[in-house]
Amino acid sequence: MKKIIFSILCLFSLVIITKAQTSGVVISPSSFTAEDEVTITIDVTGTGMAGATDAYLWIFSNPGLSGGADGVTNGNWTNSSDTAKLTPAGPNKFTYKFTGTIMFGQTPAQLKTFGFLLKKKDGSAQTPDYKPYFFDPLIYVSTVFRTFPKFISKNDVITAYLDQTLAVDVTTQRMEPSSAEIAIFNGGTQVGTTQMVNLKSEGNKVWSYTFFLPSLFSLAANATVNKLTFKFKGTVKDVNGNNTPAESPVFEKGLDDLK
């Protein structure tokens, strides 16, 4: 049951993260534990902080959950701490690095999510809240969809796995998978056309597909890709025992800029 709840949370977090990224926030790496260093990059265009030359981070853990804490760098709302000042990264862009356990003075077990906003030192202007961003657990938790390796760039060999035994929907559990649709995105914009590929059975209801993204999508060298989606397809039996088409939910995976 815990696994199912966690899988649902992971899926939910992926959707949330994607939405947040399209609203001007990029978090690197694409997934992280409370002990990993995280870099947030924010484009404040269209917010109350547009045009500001200095920006200060106001960050908090577990928004909407119990056991929340303010970031140790916050200071006071009308007088932000100097350690909360972000580094300019171009017009209307700022960046900041932190590690969850240090920033919040909490243990990995206490840290579930975080949220933040950018503000002027005196609190006279601010962005909306950006939240929630999920911390991965420190221990490994199996999920219905995963990639190997976990952190991937557009120039890596990627193996995607579907483990039907961990599926949280009946269709994915019942389905006899045979293929998958792969699409790649730059933010919210699809890059190239969706590709249909044939799956390989790994046994025990685990299916995989290995690919090299630039080959599958004929990518230009300078193309930006920061997300891919997988939809697994196959058949299920109807009431008469006939095969009918079926498909899994869409699984998303963030890409990182590995060098």
Add this chain to the structure above:
Amino acid sequence: MKKITFTIAIAGLLLFAACKPESIKEYEAFSSADVTSFQGLWQLTRVTQTDEDSKRKLYPYKTLDLTSSLNFTDIKLTLNLNGLIPAAFTVNYGAAPQIFKILGGTWKVDDNNKPGKLWLINGTDTTKFTVGAYSKLQNNKMSLKQVKSLGATQMITYEYEFSKN
């Protein structure tokens, strides 16, 4: 009789004195290889991918053998020398993906006498490798390691093993 005994004793002494322990050569590990060891046509025979984040966090699924995937064993790398200096290289990928991103250019090493790093260069594109054990070169095998990082954190290691054709 005394003469014979004396002669035999003298001969024995001479033989004993003539015996010297044979000098045994010190064991010398194959610990060096200059740049000429890298010259030639190399065929990819094995490629593995390691998730460094999984290794750090003691997660399962640390390494995947990709050798039988995506026709990787089609890849042929030719390293040419100009005299004793690394010169041009070409990569023939066959049906394999262009994993090194580049098809040809020049190659370099950090030390021509004891290479530790090897670079494939084409204009502004450079693919960097760490050279594996020199002992493999003695058997016409070459091991190259490529590390991908996010900032200062290593995330993926590819290990390529080549055989000289």
